Amino acid sequence: EGVSACLITKTDTNPFFVKMKEGAEAKAAELGVTLKSYAGKIDGDHESQVAAIEACVADGAKGILLTASDTKAIVDAVKAARDAGVLVIALDTPLDPIDAADATFATDNFRAGLLIGEWAKATLGDKAAEAKIALLDLSIAQPSVDVLRDQGFLQGFGVDLADPNKWGDETDARIIGNEVTSGNEEGGLKAMEALLTKDPDINVVYTINEPSAAGAYEALKAVGREKDVLIVSVDGGCPGVANVKDGVIGATSQQYPLLMASLGIEAIAKYAADGTKPAPTEGKDFFDTGVALVTDKPVAGVESIDTAKGTELCWG
Amino acid sequence: MTSDAKAATTFEEGLKGASEKVAEFQDDKTALKRIQHWLHQTPSAVPMIVLVVALVIFGVLSANFFKPTTLSTILQQIAIVGILGCAQSIVVLTAGIDLSVGAIAVFSSVLMGQMTFRYGIPAPLAILIGLALGTAMGFINGWLVAKVKLPPFIVTLGTWQILLASNFIFSANETIRSSDIAAQAPALQFWGNAIQPGGVKVLYAVFLMIALVAIMAYVLRHTAWGRHVYAVGDDPDAAELAGVQTKRILIQVYALAGLFCAIAGWVMIGRFGSVSPTASTGQLGNIQSITAVVIGGISLFGGRGSIVGMFFGALIVGVFEMGLRLVGTDPQWTFFLIGVLIIFAVAVDQWIRKVSA
Amino acid sequence: MTSDAKAATTFEEGLKGASEKVAEFQDDKTALKRIQHWLHQTPSAVPMIVLVVALVIFGVLSANFFKPTTLSTILQQIAIVGILGCAQSIVVLTAGIDLSVGAIAVFSSVLMGQMTFRYGIPAPLAILIGLALGTAMGFINGWLVAKVKLPPFIVTLGTWQILLASNFIFSANETIRSSDIAAQAPALQFWGNAIQPGGVKVLYAVFLMIALVAIMAYVLRHTAWGRHVYAVGDDPDAAELAGVQTKRILIQVYALAGLFCAIAGWVMIGRFGSVSPTASTGQLGNIQSITAVVIGGISLFGGRGSIVGMFFGALIVGVFEMGLRLVGTDPQWTFFLIGVLIIFAVAVDQWIRKVSA
Amino acid sequence: MTQEPLLKARGLVKRYGKVTALDNCDFDLMPGEILAVIGDNGAGKSSLIKALSGAVQPDEGEITLDGKPVRFESPLEARAHGIECVYQTLAMSPALSIADNMFMGRELRKPGLMGNLFRQLDRPAMEKFARAKLNELGLMTIQNINQPVETLSGGQRQGVAVARAAAFGSKVVILDEPTAALGVKESRRVLELIRDVRSRGIPIILISHNMPHVFEVADRIHIHRLGRRLCVIRPGDYSMSDAVAFMTGAKLPDGVSEEA
Amino acid sequence: MTQEPLLKARGLVKRYGKVTALDNCDFDLMPGEILAVIGDNGAGKSSLIKALSGAVQPDEGEITLDGKPVRFESPLEARAHGIECVYQTLAMSPALSIADNMFMGRELRKPGLMGNLFRQLDRPAMEKFARAKLNELGLMTIQNINQPVETLSGGQRQGVAVARAAAFGSKVVILDEPTAALGVKESRRVLELIRDVRSRGIPIILISHNMPHVFEVADRIHIHRLGRRLCVIRPGDYSMSDAVAFMTGAKLPDGVSEEA
Numbered sequence A: 001e002g003v004s005a006c007l008i009t010k011t012d013t014n015p016f017f018v019k020m021k022e023g024a025e026a027k028a029a030e031l032g033v034t035l036k037s038y039a040g041k042i043d044g045d046h047e048s049q050v051a052a053i054e055a056c057v058a059d060g061a062k063g064i065l066l067t068a069s070d071t072k073a074i075v076d077a078v079k080a081a082r083d084a085g086v087l088v089i090a091l092d093t094p095l096d097p098i099d100a101a102d103a104t105f106a107t108d109n110f111r112a113g114l115l116i117g118e119w120a121k122a123t124l125g126d127k128a129a130e131a132k133i134a135l136l137d138l139s140i141a142q143p144s145v146d147v148l149r150d151q152g153f154l155q156g157f158g159v160d161l162a163d164p165n166k167w168g169d170e171t172d173a174r175i176i177g178n179e180v181t182s183g184n185e186e187g188g189l190k191a192m193e194a195l196l197t198k199d200p201d202i203n204v205v206y207t208i209n210e211p212s213a214a215g216a217y218e219a220l221k222a223v224g225r226e227k228d229v230l231i232v233s234v235d236g237g238c239p240g241v242a243n244v245k246d247g248v249i250g251a252t253s254q255q256y257p258l259l260m261a262s263l264g265i266e267a268i269a270k271y272a273a274d275g276t277k278p279a280p281t282e283g284k285d286f287f288d289t290g291v292a293l294v295t296d297k298p299v300a301g302v303e304s305i306d307t308a309k310g311t312e313l314c315w316g
Numbered sequence B, C: 001m002t003s004d005a006k007a008a009t010t011f012e013e014g015l016k017g018a019s020e021k022v023a024e025f026q027d028d029k030t031a032l033k034r035i036q037h038w039l040h041q042t043p044s045a046v047p048m049i050v051l052v053v054a055l056v057i058f059g060v061l062s063a064n065f066f067k068p069t070t071l072s073t074i075l076q077q078i079a080i081v082g083i084l085g086c087a088q089s090i091v092v093l094t095a096g097i098d099l100s101v102g103a104i105a106v107f108s109s110v111l112m113g114q115m116t117f118r119y120g121i122p123a124p125l126a127i128l129i130g131l132a133l134g135t136a137m138g139f140i141n142g143w144l145v146a147k148v149k150l151p152p153f154i155v156t157l158g159t160w161q162i163l164l165a166s167n168f169i170f171s172a173n174e175t176i177r178s179s180d181i182a183a184q185a186p187a188l189q190f191w192g193n194a195i196q197p198g199g200v201k202v203l204y205a206v207f208l209m210i211a212l213v214a215i216m217a218y219v220l221r222h223t224a225w226g227r228h229v230y231a232v233g234d235d236p237d238a239a240e241l242a243g244v245q246t247k248r249i250l251i252q253v254y255a256l257a258g259l260f261c262a263i264a265g266w267v268m269i270g271r272f273g274s275v276s277p278t279a280s281t282g283q284l285g286n287i288q289s290i291t292a293v294v295i296g297g298i299s300l301f302g303g304r305g306s307i308v309g310m311f312f313g314a315l316i317v318g319v320f321e322m323g324l325r326l327v328g329t330d331p332q333w334t335f336f337l338i339g340v341l342i343i344f345a346v347a348v349d350q351w352i353r354k355v356s357a
Numbered sequence D, E: 001m002t003q004e005p006l007l008k009a010r011g012l013v014k015r016y017g018k019v020t021a022l023d024n025c026d027f028d029l030m031p032g033e034i035l036a037v038i039g040d041n042g043a044g045k046s047s048l049i050k051a052l053s054g055a056v057q058p059d060e061g062e063i064t065l066d067g068k069p070v071r072f073e074s075p076l077e078a079r080a081h082g083i084e085c086v087y088q089t090l091a092m093s094p095a096l097s098i099a100d101n102m103f104m105g106r107e108l109r110k111p112g113l114m115g116n117l118f119r120q121l122d123r124p125a126m127e128k129f130a131r132a133k134l135n136e137l138g139l140m141t142i143q144n145i146n147q148p149v150e151t152l153s154g155g156q157r158q159g160v161a162v163a164r165a166a167a168f169g170s171k172v173v174i175l176d177e178p179t180a181a182l183g184v185k186e187s188r189r190v191l192e193l194i195r196d197v198r199s200r201g202i203p204i205i206l207i208s209h210n211m212p213h214v215f216e217v218a219d220r221i222h223i224h225r226l227g228r229r230l231c232v233i234r235p236g237d238y239s240m241s242d243a244v245a246f247m248t249g250a251k252l253p254d255g256v257s258e259e260a
């Protein structure tokens, strides 16, 4: 009898999750695991994920790989699945509490934000004190990735976070404004246009992911400011790394969804075979698949890789 | 000069001995005709047939489908949509539409949760406050529709955005954890309890949904108020002239819909354990409930259809989503097929009605 | 025996010398009454007034607001909604609704892009194919509405999901980068070009939108086809009996709407630079265009309103979004206030109409 | 005429935009009489009875019922005062059954617990009553009392509306062109019904373009012209052609000079 | 009767669910005649003319026009054959103007480039024509030809519909109760108009419940009963009371035995 596993992602339209799925499928084919994939309908769609977990349990899956939309709220559904003997591994985003899942293979999103924040600050040097920052976030529902990356960036840049569980409550005068982008080019462009209207002298742009960064770049190009504004982003997808290489994006924090997914499938196969559960990285309460800053303009004090290396490691 | 009038109407003498016979029509007695006639008389039967066909197909395609746990899971997955569907049904019967149902539900659940945890109000009281506030949100919709005479689509499009934003602002994006609720305010999770006959879990929420559908079916069919709801949707001017207090009925309908949504919000806490302001019901609840209503055969032009049909509509969608998941379809293909299903189900419905008309 | 008939109608002799006078009504000549009358005659004036008031308020609140670049930014931000609004307007005028407009637009843009980059078709030809396929998608909507007689809401709810899913499946979620397009297929980005009178950039897309609104205003008002669109929306049975080919008109309307959406898709490439299947227009385009249509005073029940009103409706939303951002509200509050605006704008509209009726 | 009018209106004005449908119109209905209202198309007859029955609110003027001033905000209020009206548009809900339509707004509830607590409708009673009233009108081509109104022919529909008003009117019954779509037989029944209702002591306002009918049943005839009452005549005093001449402006009644 | 009927129907059947509105019905219209169709409410008169004018498709039976079998899928097809119909429901678009309604489906275009290329409507011409036709009917209480139809009184609306049919019918004009809501003066005008149309050589089918009118203008009277043609009489041969007796089933015409 074959082993069956489930992959549940936040959405299946974001390239990040699309690649994660491809990685999982490739590994599953290799190990002879039957994989079924599910996703939320929109960013932050928590209910569809609960329904998907229930379907997996009903279907007799051995393990579930989950990138949770709502890390606290999903806990009950995960518990029900574990009670039914299903191995649940959180991918990309740790649950809250983190031990609600059997294991967590994740990037630290806060650290991803922190790296680009530090890089931007170091790149600007003294001018960081009078920077004008635009923050292009994901959605007004403020799902946890959205908050972690944004707050990580601000921390790295040296801005007081106020409530670290919420973006938009900072009072630092350098912040021109927050806008939401839905994480795509269209949203990035419109948000950037609006913020430029508010203050045409913006010189630092944080973006939730690389598609919104590309949109922001178009808006800057339209007003002829694409050369003198720093855009930073998170994800490390191949088009994103290419954009770093082309100078569209200054730096991006690269994550490794393929790695997470293939590790997850291996863990499930192992669990099905002999019942062992994966162990966390030493010194942490989760298995860190790592995050790396990709830029061609390295700065002192912030560890980074160049775009050649980034392209090698990128995920699609 | 009435003689003049008399003269003018003498031809009516021809009426003497006029036939009092009632026109008779032969009744077709073939089995097919009888089935058609029955379908025509029982509009909710059409979605039921679609449902049975869907069940059979998925039963064949997936071995796991006909397990009792699968079926009880389907029921618990549609519990919230079913309750929102009750709200949507009565609104649609008045020729309205309520885009704010999901937002009211989520906001009410957040209000119940925060009343308890932020302001320390005892859970039962917090629930009552949440239900009252949900009703008030519906009342505002109704007031704008009935008194200010704005189109329901616009009113609820506006309140949808307003309530969703209020929900995020008020909750400060905070999720209340399941374990905290279980420890401090179990009443909030009441509908998440279950009976377990023979090991199959059936949530209280499922029974609540069925009870609400049954009650509303009775109210709509067997009380004057229910008839008035239909009359308002059918032709509001005629209803007004015929002595229905259309404005009052409209306000009551939207307020009741608000109450149902708040109940759905309470049920959401039980079903998901936690209170989450980002619950996607806020964004998608309206489309989901409208889909159920329409697949169930309620006319968006008002005045026609039954709430039992809505229940079958919700079930059809639930069965399809679960069935496609078990068959292992890719999520995008699931969306695709649900889209096809919506059109197909309504086309079948239309076809049966035409054949049997 | 016609004498008998004659006798019965002798009273009609009283008609001889009947007055041929036309009832006369005094005309109020006060300025206020004249304004009211003018408003009543010119339905698109109402949103225009709301617009002017909004402009004045934001001009006072924010120093940046009345800069030419701000205004040109507003125009370019509504270009796509405005074009989708043209599609939505004609559909709504037939008492329909098109939830699939955004999905058609995004899918068409993806088709144009992938035809060029995946299959190596020259860009102008790829654009033509994209426009044709968009029209075909609209045609399917129209066929289902007119021939299978399904409710437009349901048909387009279904095709919305189907097209969006197809879009993701076909594109494999791949974004085509702006720099690649600029290098290899600049025709795709045509509408992103701009004229720069006095340093203020105005996109070609803005002129296209205005041209489309003007053309459709002419067509709807001054051609038989336009009158038929109104008649179909007003009372389809009456229109059919009066000799309008309602089915044909409906199919044409939806197909034309599909074409407009495909044009919007092309414009999206120019405006956003890249081709992205995840563009939010796919999800939100329908609600945005319906909002513009309704704020612009087109009745969702069909047959009433003007496309110029839709244009002002789109502008009002654009002005509000930009204005609120400049005044510096948090995105959640902006969302909240847009909700309030929608209700408020329509309420003002309703009030002016009532006063002037 | 020492009797006081049962329903009286003075100086009613109703404007629709530029059109003045009622232009300072007076009206009197005496107890127990059949009052016909005749006039050209567009003279304002329907507007007058809509104002009297609460369906529209007049811009000016006052209405008194039984000597007491009244102001009806809705047809329901007028109905609560016993004024029942058949509108030209009939005011029926097409998808609902004949019985539902007849009892709209005054449904019968089951006796006992089911009715009081659960507010259940007493369908058998409503159907029986509806059937009886339709039979009185000879509308027996209607087979099924639960048939939706939309499946009836125009004439049948009108018959149902008239039956409803006659069954429930307790003070005044108003009929706006009740026989317009009716056949010879059915019209005759309606005229009989009108006499029936009067013999129960209830006065009737009858709007009709059918002069022979008007002259046959009316006690008095209110002639409406250009939005106001031109004169009131008794059918015995004038011929039909006089009435037609008055209402079309061909002649002026004695003692009236046309100003408008 | 050596002449062939212009419009002929044989064995028409139309069922609505359980109701058989037309039950094997025959029909003949001779060239140049005014044919009245009379019958009880619900007898199936409207269903008959709907079948003849393409508004409904009969389940069985055939129709011939000028001796050629025809099958109209829509009113537009019937209109293309010169058959023009005023339906009981009038078939007007309430929000559109009188002129728009009169020309619905056969709008006039501007001459020259504007009309051919840009397909612009010739509003002034349409308005002038509409005004003239309404004046012929004496509907002069209508002030503004661009007024939406919904602001007209019931009678005015009916007048507009009749004017439309009379203006455009080239082969057959069908009128379903055209005077039902009309006043005395306006009804008279319609009767005159009917005679006018006939004098242009166009035959007319007139459905009416008004016996004096029917007997005044009709050349032949088709008596409809229980969904079929009971008999056809000439007004000169029978009295009105005979006709009424036939149509209500009180008497049977010679040579006909009631089977239904």
Ligand SMILES: Nc1ncnc2c1ncn2[C@@H]1O[C@H](COP(=O)(O)OP(=O)(O)OP(=O)(O)O)[C@@H](O)[C@H]1O
Binding pocket: D016, D017, D019, D020, D021, D039, D040, D041, D042, D043, D044, D045, D046, D047, D048, D088, E150, E151, E152, E153, E154, E155, E156, E181, E183
């Ligand atoms: N809702 C309305 N809006 C605008 N004008 C109206 C409205 N209702 C009636 N009118 C106008 O008021 C005038 C009087 O109309 P009303 O219906 O009272 O006439 P009527 O005497 O009942 O005519 P008929 O015998 O044809 O029914 C007409 O000129 C009509 O056009």
Ligand SMILES: Nc1ncnc2c1ncn2[C@@H]1O[C@H](COP(=O)(O)OP(=O)(O)OP(=O)(O)O)[C@@H](O)[C@H]1O
Binding pocket: D150, D151, D152, D153, D154, D155, D156, D181, D183, E016, E017, E019, E020, E021, E039, E040, E041, E042, E043, E044, E045, E046, E047, E048, E088
């Ligand atoms: N759309 C429909 N659906 C169901 N039944 C219908 C429909 N149209 C007509 N009928 C039925 O067909 C029969 C004939 O109706 P029709 O309208 O032809 O009568 P009619 O002779 O024109 O009557 P009237 O003089 O009242 O207009 C009636 O019993 C009616 O109830």
Ligand SMILES: [Mg+2]
Binding pocket: D045, D046, D047, D088, D176, E153, E154
């Ligand atoms: Mg009237």
Ligand SMILES: [Mg+2]
Binding pocket: D153, D154, E045, E046, E047, E088, E176
């Ligand atoms: Mg008829």
